[in-house]
Amino acid sequence: MSSVKEIKEAKKAVAFNRESLESVLKRRFFYAPAFELYGGVSGLYDYGPPGCAFQANVVDTWRKHFILEEDMLEVDCTMLTPYEVLKTSGHVDKFSDWMCKDPKTGEIFRADHLVEEVLESRLKGDQEARGLLKNANSEAEANAEKKKRKKKVKEIKVVKLDEKVAKEYEEVLAKIDGYSGQELGELMVKYDIRNPATNGELEAPRAFNLMFETAIGPSGQLKGYLRPETAQGQFLNFNKLLEFNNGKTPFASASIGKSFRNEISPRSGLLRVREFLMAEIEHFVDPENKAHPRFDEIKNISLKFLPREVQQSGSTVPIETTIGKAVASGMIDNQTLGYFIARIYLFLIKIGVDEDRLRFRQHMANEMAHYAADCWDAELQTSYGWIECVGCADRSAYDLSVHSKKTGEKLVVRQKLETPIEVTKWEIEVNKKLFGPKFRKDAPKVEAYLTNLDQQELASKAKELKETGKITFKVAGIDGEIELDDKFLTLERKTRTEHVREFTPNVIEPSFGIGRIIYSVLEHSFWCRPEDSARAVMSFTPAVAPTKVLLVPLSNNKELQPIVSKMSKSLRKQQIPFKVDDSGVSIGKRYARNDELGTPFGITIDFDSVKDESVTLRERDSTRQVRGSLDDIIKAVKEITYDGIPWDEATKNLTPFVSQSTD
Template identity: 35%
Template structure:
């Protein structure tokens, strides 16, 4: 049974004004492509990113935040010239190893991914677009930073029958979870120029970009001659759409398909239409050109924020001596440090509050806590994922040093109060190892 995952709703008071809740954020970026291209100062390549809520009418929502009807998605549309598709940043990741379960492996029923470098993946044709390979490598590194090791993540290629209609190639990034097994957390689709082409066909707005030549040149170009009568007979009410789509299709592409296969398969509106020699003919002419108009190609890294949060929390969760320690990445921890007076007397709380206020004034997210024993306070902050705790004791009154404690190792060092902000900032940025922060206790 065919089931539409789009949520249908009524716009305004009239039932005939139907609308659909967005299943992705991408289309807003395609609709506004001309404005975005202007913001990019008329240059390719460039990217646009958006974070937002989406809705899909899932048949069976389950597995907590893994499968939801309402969720948050992070999408990046990267536009580049298909005639100059070289990724200028590829050198940064060309040696990065990624694990791929390719279409070929899946068809041979192989379950173990192959590990290759980004360069090898491109040379062997596992990944078709350089920019897609670049963003896949960055996505793998991103998961590493969230605590997921290489062996617990890989990219699975979607089979043609599984791919969305707009995609020429899609890889899903999957992560191993203790309860749910391997779960998709991001998708990496090469959407070609499909979306811009469809918006042009339906709106009549020219979304092509003009690329001037260094100097005019005479070139031979193929041109399509459309047989509107035959197209009308063959496609009836869809003929006008197909006419617009053919006007946007390179004549060389159509000519090659007609010569080699006797038919050109035109994609549009989620369907495929067979264009035959009776529908079109190809003529060649010589013209002078000062530039050319092209539709940019697009790669799209898309991340599920809810699933990413779940993954981060699972890989951060640990237990030590029957206590929970949430080893969140330091730049994600909501509380960066906590300040404790060892005792609630003898001027220790007053000095602790001074240090707390000083750290707040310098932009740190810092908590103050004087309730319960010092061990109980350490345990509370470990469970909250706070990377560092600062204890003010009687030695602080004597020599101006404090005890700085590391969440992950429970090691402690003595640090001079005046150096505390600088040391804390270096630790949070990963610029300094903990044992170099002060005198180890």
Template identity: 30%
Template sequence: MDKFTMINELARRRGFFWQSYEIYGGVSGFVTYGFLGARLKQNIENKLREIFVNKLGIMEIEAPIIAPSKVFEASGHVDHFKEPMVECQKCKRRFRADHLLQETAKLGEAEVEKLSLEELKEAIERHDVRCPECGGEFGEPKYFLTMFKTTIGPYSDAVGYGRPEAAQGIFVEFRRLYEMAREKLPFGVMQIGHALRNEISPRQGLIRLREFTIVDIEFFFDPEDPNCFLLKEVGDETLRLVLAESKLRGSEEIVEVTVKEALEKGYIKVPWQAAFMAIAKKLLTELGVPAEKQRFIEKLPWERAHYSLQSFDQEVYVDRWGWIEVSGHAYRTDYDLRQHMQFSGTDTRVFKEYEKPLVREKKVVKPLMAKLGPAFKGEAQKIAEMLSEVSPDEVEASFKEKGYFMLGKHKILPEHVEITTCKVEERGRRFIPHVVEPSFGSDRLVYVTLEYAYRVKDDRVVLSFPRDVAPIQIGVYPLVSKDGLPEKALQVYKMLVDEGFSVEYDEAGSIGRRYARADEAGIPLGITIDYKTLKDDTVTIRDRDTWRQVRNRIDALPELLHKYFRKKIDFEDLGTLVKE
């Protein structure tokens, strides 16, 4: 039995998570988190908040899950968020064609990502890929839009989509967020929330869900001033990179370089992206994943999302599935803000003042109102304002190539504008900020934390969670359920709860059984109230991982435990070691 199976069985039995809607047979791609799982997930997300919000000053917002179709038309998701699907001719089950080839024909991800529908069909036939459920043959591959579609309100033409990422809820609010950032770059915005992807055949538990929690951080900066103050802190951090050029050679050779070296050698294009990758590595290390079990793999051009100029996936090695993505790091340039500016007409540029004004000749697009008015009626003035700000070179190139220029949904013809040059005094420049995006899958972080915490000691399962994310911090146990020990234990329990700790009280069964249950739930410390407690007000404190015990006074516990869970002291500092 592999770890994936053991963890899923433990998760169901102890209430970390399980498949949703079990009484109706269950639905793939949906999970329900129980008490322990919900706490673990919340603690991991709070760790992200501590890093990005509390320490780096990134703003956190919360936007709706449903958005009108215009948002995703502008972002490109309606056109690009599609996956190749095949249907079994016999049992009618549907599967992702590329995943089938990876799983059954053992083709690499980079190899199948670039295949057209026709090439996918040929590969399926060549490798004799059959339905994993019934052995039937597959029909023609076709694309499937993996966004959940809905209607907003009672009108069927008011189409909306469940967001497949949290990023667009940030981009569409950029103007207001920029004001909140006091109109200064750089600044970042984070959103933690549910996202929806109508996966064709999710079969990997928490690793691939139809409804999941995503942590998207959009960091806005001036592309002409990409200096990153974080490099002082993380510049010497080592990253393990699998570069695109290696993948093109059919290799997944890992290059180990520092963040500074990766930037100097041009492996990573943007300093902010490199810095966030280093922070992501540190996060996973703190969640219990050793550095040698992590890597950042660069996506090839045809693997990248439509909005990205460069992307790295942070991957962690797990027992059943091998390397899985836990975070993505994309350089989104100005793609999203530019798209929303064109589609909505809202200016997403910012103004940066020069130290001294500059006088220079500038090529400009001059709107011709005599032509725009009859062509666009009431929208002419708005279009004229937008045209005066677009790149003349882009307009000229589009005229030359297509005979027109698309300004959002408006087709601009050469007769509508005049491209000319004039001398201007520039006090500053207007530009659309560029964006780097670190994006984490919260559910995947939960899974890898569970897998790397899972171990067996003396035939007992122990979940060795890092102390700052453990669902329950402390267990309180009377040695026996009599002689006033439960009453004293409940006093200690209440004191610790009042101090803000997450505490479990358990007096059922032998003390050994209670310790075993606590270890299986990943509770770092167990406090036992025994007969000595009634005499001198001291208790034993048991360590989950080593099973060692120390003893200390009850009134000393709050201060020491706060320090312990903030990682200011170690277990040995909690009291005097009890000799076995």
């Protein structure tokens, strides 16, 4: 087996089975439930050595692909975040899911998931009753299914539904991500959705904030949260970053770190966890010019898109087109967004995502935050369905605006104008002499409030002042309403010549859930050899494989030891991660063990090696082998792994080798 096509076919010969994959992941400690010794905590996982190395390589690739290549400004901000910041960003009020409690058992359900599961199971029961579904309920299969699903609904009841009802269910399921708590409550009443285990009635859905709360400092007075995303830290440092970039836009900041979500009821392994690694970019750009200087480099990349319109039509068949065309047609809002979608694609392919199982789905209008201009998710297909792994949103000027408004600090770009322009706008002037005596220590707060009003607000205040002779307003942190007449301030439209344009930049935010990406790549990389379906292989690309080389001395004979040592020393010096397997078992078995770990290269040291320092290099997927000198073999490994040179080219001067042992 050596051609790319043959390998590709071999990979698909044995049908994917999630349990086989999970068995390998567990046995080889890619990851495991955290605190298993203490019974575990759902939604928390630890990465073992191969998972951890894989994660480190993915992060390293990310850093090089984005930060280094695009000259981004990396920051590392704290996870502990005070209440005020997340109140302003909207997370305290809106970052929640709907939960409903069974008052009898105390069990808590996530409302949308429960509605989804119950309706899906009823539809399945209906299909079965109509004989449209293969009756899969042999007991063993049903158990396996239950275990695999880890779902609340343990049993599918074979009951035929009214056709109208079935259609309603399907419509609800299609819109399940968009319901409010009240709507979910109404659906639960309408369709009589109860605790699937006990049939007990449930309380109406209540909002449950997903942030972990804690208290900072010894007094217990300073309430804080663990950040739910890394973005806010980047926004708060905007002025420092802008200064670091000499005042110029566009520029991007980036951050890699853990974030936290107190999921109501985590499921689906690594796909929905309470503590997770994120990598986020905040690209700050002029709202009036979202062209990207490097757009030409990527405009001909063709991708699979699932735009809003296609979804609304009820289809899930993606449109395949180039980024260039997608931006030109307006399907993607702007060049910068398009540029990042292409860069995300290139990154995912680099770390081993299967191109055929990747699509870009546009958010529906009701999915997007109200301030977002456009949003696309890179979705990866897994045995759990299509999973949102990277979001790419245009957040407009929302975040910088709310923080600026709250703190009274300007978060803007000042751009010198080549040609000065005439600008007519509302201006406010306060009579400071009267402010001091009236407001005392609150005077600066009131002043800041007034000077931070935007044009629309100033216009409305001007109207109020004109009509009533006074303005009234409230200021956060000051009790009661404040009333000021025209002795305290003037409000006029003035025309001025401006030499500097001041604007709040918009933010394009590519946001990566590293754990979800890792799990998807694990699924995409996993296959079993057709000749023996118990022999699993992880086809990691060499760049992200946890270990690059396995050194295999043919036997325990001491004669081989010096070559093993020499080879080890050379690999260590060149910082190529490797392992030695000098256990007594057969070469074939040793390779099989390392195929499971995704080690791309094996180097066999035999008795000929002692004579002439030649060794055999084996490629994991094809199992083909070549022979050459110790130095040439390491050179080939290095070129393939770190310089991206294809196997055929890197080994063209080495001799094909046919193994004596079974492999």
